[in-house]
Amino acid sequence: MKTFSEEEKSQIQKKLISWFQKNQRDLPWRKTYEPYAVWISEIMLQQTQVTTVLPYFKRWMGKLPTIQSVTEAKEDVILKLWEGLGYYSRARNLQKSARIITEQFNGHFPDQYDDILKLPGIGKYTAGAIASIAFNKPYPIVDGNVIRVLARLLNFKKNTRLPENVKKCWQRSEQLVSRTDARNLNQGMMELGAIICKPQNPDCFNCPLRKNCKAYEKKTMNLIPNRGEKLKKIPIKVAIAVIKKNGKIFIQKRPHKALMAGLWEFPGGKVETGSPLKAVHREVNEELGITIKNVKKIRQIKHGYTKFSVDLHCYSADFDKGKIKLNSAIDGKWVKPEQLKKYPFPAANVRLIADLMG
Numbered sequence: 001m002k003t004f005s006e007e008e009k010s011q012i013q014k015k016l017i018s019w020f021q022k023n024q025r026d027l028p029w030r031k032t033y034e035p036y037a038v039w040i041s042e043i044m045l046q047q048t049q050v051t052t053v054l055p056y057f058k059r060w061m062g063k064l065p066t067i068q069s070v071t072e073a074k075e076d077v078i079l080k081l082w083e084g085l086g087y088y089s090r091a092r093n094l095q096k097s098a099r100i101i102t103e104q105f106n107g108h109f110p111d112q113y114d115d116i117l118k119l120p121g122i123g124k125y126t127a128g129a130i131a132s133i134a135f136n137k138p139y140p141i142v143d144g145n146v147i148r149v150l151a152r153l154l155n156f157k158k159n160t161r162l163p164e165n166v167k168k169c170w171q172r173s174e175q176l177v178s179r180t181d182a183r184n185l186n187q188g189m190m191e192l193g194a195i196i197c198k199p200q201n202p203d204c205f206n207c208p209l210r211k212n213c214k215a216y217e218k219k220t221m222n223l224i225p226n227r228g229e230k231l232k233k234i235p236i237k238v239a240i241a242v243i244k245k246n247g248k249i250f251i252q253k254r255p256h257k258a259l260m261a262g263l264w265e266f267p268g269g270k271v272e273t274g275s276p277l278k279a280v281h282r283e284v285n286e287e288l289g290i291t292i293k294n295v296k297k298i299r300q301i302k303h304g305y306t307k308f309s310v311d312l313h314c315y316s317a318d319f320d321k322g323k324i325k326l327n328s329a330i331d332g333k334w335v336k337p338e339q340l341k342k343y344p345f346p347a348a349n350v351r352l353i354a355d356l357m358g
Helices: 006-023 035-045 049-065 066-070 076-082 091-105 113-117 122-136 144-153 163-176 181-195 212-220 276-288 337-342 349-355
Strands: 234-245 248-253 268-270 291-304 307-323 331-335
Touching: 006 163, 006 181, 006 248, 006 337, 035 049, 035 091, 035 337, 035 349, 076 091, 076 144, 091 181, 113 122, 122 181, 144 163, 144 212, 163 181, 163 331, 234 276, 234 291, 248 268, 248 276, 268 276, 276 307, 291 349, 307 349, 337 349
Parallel strands: 234 307
Antiparallel strands: 234 248, 234 268, 248 331, 291 307
């Protein structure tokens, strides 16, 4: 990957900062750049688009307006506010970090890069984003948008998923970061990638860096970045049961070290062999030590996650006999149907609950 000349660097910095100041989207965390708000927004924006994050951010800040409130919140409250965003470890790490900030920094978000980097759930990118956006400190950032902008500016055709090429992007980002206005430069880079330098059919006509862009010059914009072969999702077939007894429904809580830990779910499990109907009888018996009857298929839901796709077979059932013993879950309870929305569930279960509630 080529480097930027001093003249190119100066031009790109000036153009990006000027463009961002005039064209930035009106986002709530940009109103004051209060460190807590910037931190929450950056964690939410990991693997998630701005339009999706906005309602979650507003709900979170309305319910948990301070670091202290995150420290004191119950886990179910944290996870319910996060429900649907995925990567639930992000939410749990927010609370772990809030407790560290409360204990070690008197409740004030740390302003030193090394201290930020040590917080749970924060890596090199997020630490740089918070340090530059909240505190205007000259640290580089590299995410998907930044990689795309840099690769096109330099007409870089190699696979940008490879670690050695990601490292090169970090080096170029470090070269470009403004020593006096890192806040606007870094946000300008991300903003440009989000609304102008898009993955497909970039809006080159309205790009402030068009004259600096080697890919535009060579007409290779739609070939860059080279992301290599697309990763295939792992298919998983699952059968679950909405078990009813005396007008209530049984739900259970996933173990702390499991995937989507701490979320509530309907009992069931993977369909390894045989039919989903047989699997749901077997899984309920293995998980709870009970039998069910009047089992009827109510819905089949297909839901995509980042690394796998779930084919969810949903059944209604009545409790038959046995005494519930939690063999895999860490908690379980019978709740009224209208109470289901109070608990945090995985996204596919949320879609089922919406159907059950009519």
